[in-house]
Amino acid sequence: MTEEEYEEMTEEDYIEEIKEIIIDGDDKAAAEVVEEALSAGLDPLVILNDGLMAGADVVGQRFETGEFFLPQLMLTGRALKAAMAVLEPSLQAAYAANPDLQQKTGTVVIGTVHRDIHDIGKNMVSSMLTASGFEVHDLGVDVPIKTMLTKAREVNADIIACSALLTTSMPVMGDLLKLLEATGERERFKVIVGGAPVTPAYAEAIGADGTAENAVAAVQLAQRLISENQ
Amino acid sequence: MLNYLEILDRAQDGPYITEESWDLDKVAMTTAKKVGKYKLAWDPKKVITADPGLADAIFDAGLELAKELGCYSRSTERIIQFEPGELEDGLRRMPQSLVMGEGKDARTLFPRRILDERLPLIWAGNPGCPHPQELFKASVIGWAQEPIADMLTCGTLTHVDGREIRTGDPIEIIANRRELQILRQTLREVGRPGMGMLAAQSSVSELGDLAVAHPDYLRPCDAHLIPMLNELKMDHRNIARVVNSLEYGMRNASLVCTIVGGLGGDAPGSAVVNVASFILSNLTSLADYMLLHPIHMRHVATTTRATLWVENIVQQAFARNAPCIMVTDIYPKSGALTRELLYEVAANAIVITVTGGHLEGSGSADGLFPNGTGLETRFMGEVGHAAARQGLTLEEANKMVLQLLTKYEHIFDKPDGNPGVRLDEAYDMQFMRPIPAWQQMYEQVKSEVREMGLSTL
Numbered sequence: 001m002t003e004e005e006y007e008e009m010t011e012e013d014y015i016e017e018i019k020e021i022i023i024d025g026d027d028k029a030a031a032e033v034v035e036e037a038l039s040a041g042l043d044p045l046v047i048l049n050d051g052l053m054a055g056a057d058v059v060g061q062r063f064e065t066g067e068f069f070l071p072q073l074m075l076t077g078r079a080l081k082a083a084m085a086v087l088e089p090s091l092q093a094a095y096a097a098n099p100d101l102q103q104k105t106g107t108v109v110i111g112t113v114h115r116d117i118h119d120i121g122k123n124m125v126s127s128m129l130t131a132s133g134f135e136v137h138d139l140g141v142d143v144p145i146k147t148m149l150t151k152a153r154e155v156n157a158d159i160i161a162c163s164a165l166l167t168t169s170m171p172v173m174g175d176l177l178k179l180l181e182a183t184g185e186r187e188r189f190k191v192i193v194g195g196a197p198v199t200p201a202y203a204e205a206i207g208a209d210g211t212a213e214n215a216v217a218a219v220q221l222a223q224r225l226i227s228e229n230q
Numbered sequence: 231m232l233n234y235l236e237i238l239d240r241a242q243d244g245p246y247i248t249e250e251s252w253d254l255d256k257v258a259m260t261t262a263k264k265v266g267k268y269k270l271a272w273d274p275k276k277v278i279t280a281d282p283g284l285a286d287a288i289f290d291a292g293l294e295l296a297k298e299l300g301c302y303s304r305s306t307e308r309i310i311q312f313e314p315g316e317l318e319d320g321l322r323r324m325p326q327s328l329v330m331g332e333g334k335d336a337r338t339l340f341p342r343r344i345l346d347e348r349l350p351l352i353w354a355g356n357p358g359c360p361h362p363q364e365l366f367k368a369s370v371i372g373w374a375q376e377p378i379a380d381m382l383t384c385g386t387l388t389h390v391d392g393r394e395i396r397t398g399d400p401i402e403i404i405a406n407r408r409e410l411q412i413l414r415q416t417l418r419e420v421g422r423p424g425m426g427m428l429a430a431q432s433s434v435s436e437l438g439d440l441a442v443a444h445p446d447y448l449r450p451c452d453a454h455l456i457p458m459l460n461e462l463k464m465d466h467r468n469i470a471r472v473v474n475s476l477e478y479g480m481r482n483a484s485l486v487c488t489i490v491g492g493l494g495g496d497a498p499g500s501a502v503v504n505v506a507s508f509i510l511s512n513l514t515s516l517a518d519y520m521l522l523h524p525i526h527m528r529h530v531a532t533t534t535r536a537t538l539w540v541e542n543i544v545q546q547a548f549a550r551n552a553p554c555i556m557v558t559d560i561y562p563k564s565g566a567l568t569r570e571l572l573y574e575v576a577a578n579a580i581v582i583t584v585t586g587g588h589l590e591g592s593g594s595a596d597g598l599f600p601n602g603t604g605l606e607t608r609f610m611g612e613v614g615h616a617a618a619r620q621g622l623t624l625e626e627a628n629k630m631v632l633q634l635l636t637k638y639e640h641i642f643d644k645p646d647g648n649p650g651v652r653l654d655e656a657y658d659m660q661f662m663r664p665i666p667a668w669q670q671m672y673e674q675v676k677s678e679v680r681e682m683g684l685s686t687l
């Protein structure tokens with residue numbers, strides 16, 4: 001889009017454009033349009049809620065109904081990250097001026113547990129959490145529990161999300177919970193677990209705060225836990 | 231022919247790329263372009279296609295994808311690239327005959343054609359399914375005692391002497407050896423000591439694989455799994471399995487579990503990724519045969535319309551363009567003592583048989599619970615044999631599968647799936663035979679499938 005075209009846009013046009021770009025999952029365009037929208041004087045909170053999050057909601061719904069697939073979800077996650085990198089300083093300034101405006105969605109540290117290298121399910125949850133406004137720190141696969149805990153402390157996470165596809169790597173999730181008990185930090189972090197073999201009974205047995213059968217349900221679970229914490 | 235050390239070199243020296251960029255910028259984007267270029271689409275009412283042009287287009291798109299991308303080494307974050315001629319040469323060299331097992335129990339695998347009247351070979355078992363130790367041997371007896379079974383695949387042990395098996399821990403060595411001891415002992419007890427096996431599944435890491443490459447455990451005439459990671463990836467752990475087979479000679483089963491709805495997008499893109507995966511794993515896994523197991527992103531099972539379609543089109547693509555030994559997994563959503571399990575098995579067995587595959591299964595209850603029995607394996611074999619013998623057309627087979635889908639598709643909407651019951655609730659464990667209710671269900675469904683048109687069943 002040219003400078004002239006941007007100049008002719010109304011606030012509604014900007015919001016619609018941001019939403020569409022997020023749905024398309026174009027990271028470069030997302031960063032650019034947010035920068036232009038800020039320059040045009042749009043409220044960063046409006047950009048966040050009515051543009052970015054609204055677009056992400058559409059992607060989540062289309063994924064849920066089977067109209068979209070994993071690539072669209074991951075591209076939208078990437079576009080949101082690019083947009084947020086541009087928006088973040090303005091958002092922080094707005095929050096500093098008026099702390100009541102801050103909407104705490106939550107910070108999640110996520111990873112596939114040590115000695116498990118499966119990542120598709122974890123990536124879906126990671127992308128959906130990002131698309132739902134969570135601050136997500138994705139540590140990848142084969143992540144030792146000490147690394148997860150260190151990162152959770154560093155970013156002051158609300159939730160640690162563990163994924164395992166293998167029955168033989170699932171016990172590592174229980175190890176994390178035992179470690180949190182041992183360090184006295186069990187109350188500090190919510191722990192959610194997931195992966196094809198993980199059942200609600202298993203999650204309960206190891207003392208996790210919950211599990212979900214798919215990425216959409218995982219976001220709902222994370223939102224519920226955050227809201228209970230508040 | 232490419233020296234495997236050359237592949238190891240390429241995994242070290244190939245172009246660097248981050249995994250995220252590989253997934254999105256390479257795999258997802260390039261696949262989407264291929265789907266557009268070849269105008270690939272699927273019709274959920276035609277899970278068995280009678281369109282040779284479509285099968286060829288899927289193959290061509292997959293070959294292009296493999297040539298353009300290569301395979302990603304997750305361990306080194308490098309791309310293992312191949313010259314187009316190397317991939318094509320590899321396709322020409324794919325085994326056309328493979329003996330599994332030994333003595334009177336040996337079987338010879340071969341590439342099946344579309345509508346091949348030669349019977350598919352039957353791999354019996356619940357592959358990859360976790361089993362408590364007390365059920366493992368009984369499960370193996372249940373599969374191996376079925377006369378229709380040609381070879382054995384197996385589940386995995388979850389515990390050894392009460393101790394939990396953990397990936398990468400030394401106990402994996404004991405687990406795999408224990409698994410093989412039980413398998414070999416059981417085969418002797420059922421009078422089929424030479425039966426070929428796909429085994430060593432209780433250890434996820436390479437530790438257990440290394441620990442059983444010995445004639446007392448996994449013989450050179452048996453197979454082990456070399457998985458390709460999603461999508462188009464390998465790592466040193468799995469490469470170690472390949473290297474372990476180099477002199478010893480055990481059969482390399484190239485397992486590709488493309489996620490339908492994953493990075494390839496909808497079913498056509500997933501099929502393209504699946505084809506490319508086999509073309510690459512033929513070299514990176516030194517594949518003796520291909521193990522086709524698409525996974526539905528939401529439902530896991532191979533019995534959804536989309537996964538059935540992918541199995542159908544990938545098999546046809548290879549049968550027409552690069553004949554190879556293709557063994558295809560049946561992983562139903564349902565478990566033992568449910569009618570739906572039998573409908574799912576029948577539908578899946580028909581799809582695989584008429585489009586050029588051998589049968590492996592069944593991974594009942596999504597392979598999550600030990601809720602599989604020898605009875606559905608018998609049914610899988612019977613349906614497969616009947617479908618091959620009867621000379622169905624692809625259209626007739628599709629019509630039958632659509633009828634079967636109406637009998638079980640509702641289970642995908644059940645929040646807790648349809649896991650059925652454990653082996654010890656579906657079988658009389660003293661005599662290792664189905665309890666009357668399970669036997670009766672089998673006979674009723676068999677009769678129904680016969681009435682649907684599989685008259686030789």
